[in-house]
Amino acid sequence: MTLFDLARKNAWRKPLRTVLLMVSIAVAFLIYGLTASFLAGTQGAAGASDDLLGVTSAGGRTQPLPMAAMSRIAADPGVAAVGYVTRLRGFVDVEKNVVAISAADPDLLMAVNGKGLGLTPALVGAIGQGRDRVLVGRALAEAQGWSVGQRATITAFDTPREDGSRDWRFEIAGIFEGESAATDTYFMIARYDYVNAARARGKDTVDAFVVLPRMGVSPGELAAGIDTLFANSATPTRTQSEKQFLEAFLRQYADVGLIVNLVVGAAFVTLLMIVVNTMVFAVRERTFEIGVLKTLGFSRLGIMALILGETLFVFAVGGGIGLALAKLATILAGPTLGLVFSAPVLAKALVIIAVLGLATGALPAFNAMRTPIIKAFRTR
Amino acid sequence: MTQTPAPYIALSGVRKAYRIGGEMMPIFAGLDLAIPRGDFVAVMGPSGSGKSTLLNMLAGIDRPDAGTLSIGTSRLDQMGEAARSAWRAHNMGIVFQFYNLLPMLTAAENVELPLLLKPLSRKERRMRVEKVLDLVGLSGREKQYPAMMSGGQQQRIGIARAIVSDPGLLLCDEPTGDLDRKSADEVLDMLRFLNRELEKTIVMVTHDPQAALYARRTLHLDKGDFVEEKRAA
Ligand SMILES: Nc1ncnc2c1ncn2[C@@H]1O[C@H](COP(=O)(O)OP(=O)(O)OP(=O)(O)O)[C@@H](O)[C@H]1O
Ligand SMILES: [Mg+2]
Numbered sequence: 001m002t003l004f005d006l007a008r009k010n011a012w013r014k015p016l017r018t019v020l021l022m023v024s025i026a027v028a029f030l031i032y033g034l035t036a037s038f039l040a041g042t043q044g045a046a047g048a049s050d051d052l053l054g055v056t057s058a059g060g061r062t063q064p065l066p067m068a069a070m071s072r073i074a075a076d077p078g079v080a081a082v083g084y085v086t087r088l089r090g091f092v093d094v095e096k097n098v099v100a101i102s103a104a105d106p107d108l109l110m111a112v113n114g115k116g117l118g119l120t121p122a123l124v125g126a127i128g129q130g131r132d133r134v135l136v137g138r139a140l141a142e143a144q145g146w147s148v149g150q151r152a153t154i155t156a157f158d159t160p161r162e163d164g165s166r167d168w169r170f171e172i173a174g175i176f177e178g179e180s181a182a183t184d185t186y187f188m189i190a191r192y193d194y195v196n197a198a199r200a201r202g203k204d205t206v207d208a209f210v211v212l213p214r215m216g217v218s219p220g221e222l223a224a225g226i227d228t229l230f231a232n233s234a235t236p237t238r239t240q241s242e243k244q245f246l247e248a249f250l251r252q253y254a255d256v257g258l259i260v261n262l263v264v265g266a267a268f269v270t271l272l273m274i275v276v277n278t279m280v281f282a283v284r285e286r287t288f289e290i291g292v293l294k295t296l297g298f299s300r301l302g303i304m305a306l307i308l309g310e311t312l313f314v315f316a317v318g319g320g321i322g323l324a325l326a327k328l329a330t331i332l333a334g335p336t337l338g339l340v341f342s343a344p345v346l347a348k349a350l351v352i353i354a355v356l357g358l359a360t361g362a363l364p365a366f367n368a369m370r371t372p373i374i375k376a377f378r379t380r
Numbered sequence: 381m382t383q384t385p386a387p388y389i390a391l392s393g394v395r396k397a398y399r400i401g402g403e404m405m406p407i408f409a410g411l412d413l414a415i416p417r418g419d420f421v422a423v424m425g426p427s428g429s430g431k432s433t434l435l436n437m438l439a440g441i442d443r444p445d446a447g448t449l450s451i452g453t454s455r456l457d458q459m460g461e462a463a464r465s466a467w468r469a470h471n472m473g474i475v476f477q478f479y480n481l482l483p484m485l486t487a488a489e490n491v492e493l494p495l496l497l498k499p500l501s502r503k504e505r506r507m508r509v510e511k512v513l514d515l516v517g518l519s520g521r522e523k524q525y526p527a528m529m530s531g532g533q534q535q536r537i538g539i540a541r542a543i544v545s546d547p548g549l550l551l552c553d554e555p556t557g558d559l560d561r562k563s564a565d566e567v568l569d570m571l572r573f574l575n576r577e578l579e580k581t582i583v584m585v586t587h588d589p590q591a592a593l594y595a596r597r598t599l600h601l602d603k604g605d606f607v608e609e610k611r612a613a
Binding site: 001002003006009010012013288289292293294295296297298299300302372373374 | 436439441442461462465466467468469470474476480482483484485489492493494496497505541
């Protein structure tokens with residue numbers, strides 16, 4: 001037996017109480033694991049490149065830029081390649097089932113970000129064979145159950161066709177995988193020439209240019225250079241790294257990171273209260289016994305270690321279960337939802353386990369430490 | 381001039397009072413006591429006479445308000461809490477009336493508890509536990525939980541726990557107060573054995589005159605002082 005065995009046995013004296021504590025801890029860490037994985041994954045822009053630059057209108061992302069701006073960007077000596085994207089948002093069958101379409105020039109997209117998206121010459125060749133062909137990201141294809149050769153209809157939210165219809169029909173020419181699990185592949189790539197010709201409004205404009213800086217050129221300086229170029233034009237630009245771009249994009253809806261932190265923070269604070277309260281009572285019930293241990297020669301420090309060991313044990317088991325479940329969820333659903341249970345997520349969770357384990361044990365440990373033996377003996 | 385050796389336990393001018401309802405109730409007003417090493421003393425006296433208070437002071441879990449209290453070379457009245465707790469771990473074993481075993485630990489684990497405070501290997505700890513369980517006649521019951529044992533057996537576990545770290549001093553507060561005659565005699569035999577054979581100094585508080593007969597001598601405490609002293613035959 002060791003001091004820690006003793007702490008562990010203490011924890012199991014009221015099995016139901018301990019199991020309930022562990023369940024609430026596991027749930028909190030499951031929530032944490034999932035949300036942190038979400039932030040670490042695609043949606044959180046972690047997989048996005050710091051090098052790629054996105055050029056959008058300074059007036060807001062919904063304002064288009066003229067296609068003509070492309071040649072001026074391409075003329076900058078710091079630019080290795082330029083692509084362009086127009087975004088369509090729509091849905092499949094039901095409005096909840098939102099799908100994003102990036103209409104681009106496949107060859108240019110390949111040159112700019114072929115590696116990041118996992119585009120291959122074969123895929124680019126496939127989409128080139130028909131104007132209404134699309135490439136679908138792996139995550140999106142799996143979520144919708146689409147396969148190559150199938151046709152899909154996307155009803156656009158606010159991009160009507162010239163004929164007044166909002167239904168866009170595409171043929172799936174291929175599926176792209178993305179560079180890694182962290183890459184966002186929950187969208188599809190359509191041909192700009194087709195979309196541009198068929199849409200009723202906004203012809204010959206794009207939502208963004210995507211710029212690949214030349215090797216050795218600082219992305220930050222290049223971004224500033226491009227914005228200077230258009231500063232006095234009719235359409236001033238705002239150039240950001242892809243990462244900043246995605247983060248800003250998410251922030252448009254809400255500051256996801258902040259909301260997630262608030263939710264997780266609230267869960268942990270609640271957990272702290274519950275466990276502290278439970279432990280204060282659990283330890284108070286044992287006041288007499290702690291007096292016995294002190295009589296045997298256990299020091300204040302020993303008593304403190306015993307109680308902290310107990311809360312740490314409860315948190316380690318509960319937190320471990322919660323994180324294991326979160327990990328399992330990211331393995332099972334990770335690709336579709338863009339969840340990445342990364343090493344930093346795990347490391348942060350372990351720190352939280354340790355901090356909460358110690359914090360919840362501190363008050364009861366302090367109480368137990370302070371109670372004089374004589375007083376402890378009078379509790380029975 | 382003859383040189384008398386310093387007693388093992390020495391109390392001199394010990395005062396102790398408790399505040400009860402705003403008034404100071406003196407328990408001891410200048411208590412003197414000397415117990416030589418290897419003695420076995422029974423302390424008797426009416427309820428409220430201060431027997432437990434005396435024992436608590438000897439155990440270093442309560443302190444005199446004034447006077448000196450030394451055991452061996454340690455001045456317990458001058459030591460802080462941390463020092464007294466370390467002193468307890470090394471010098472004293474205590475046996476309670478209600479055994480005070482931890483219910484979630486087996487017999488062997490209960491006995492092992494005081495050894496967790498010592499730099500001993502797992503194996504050394506196990507050997508010591510086996511040795512004392514054998515001494516109290518309970519080998520083979522290592523894995524039993526206190527709830528499954530009789531009072532007499534539990535008290536023998538309590539004694540094993542008190543002696544496992546081989547302290548020189550054993551303090552017992554009514555060790556047989558909760559036992560039938562037969563179990564009480566077994567426990568008292570064991571204490572006598574520990575005193576006679578292993579040379580433990582024992583101070584035992586008891587209400588039972590029969591139990592006191594096992595001691596070498598009996599002190600009677602009344603109104604905070606010793607009134608007479610009887611030597612056992
Ligand atoms: N911590 C305390 N606070 C206040 N009064 C106390 C405290 N401990 C003991 N007393 C009082 O001191 C007196 C002596 O108590 P003590 O427990 O030493 O008596 P005792 O001889 O052991 O009695 P018993 O035979 O009933 O065990 C009692 O009047 C008791 O109420
Ligand atoms: Mg008493």
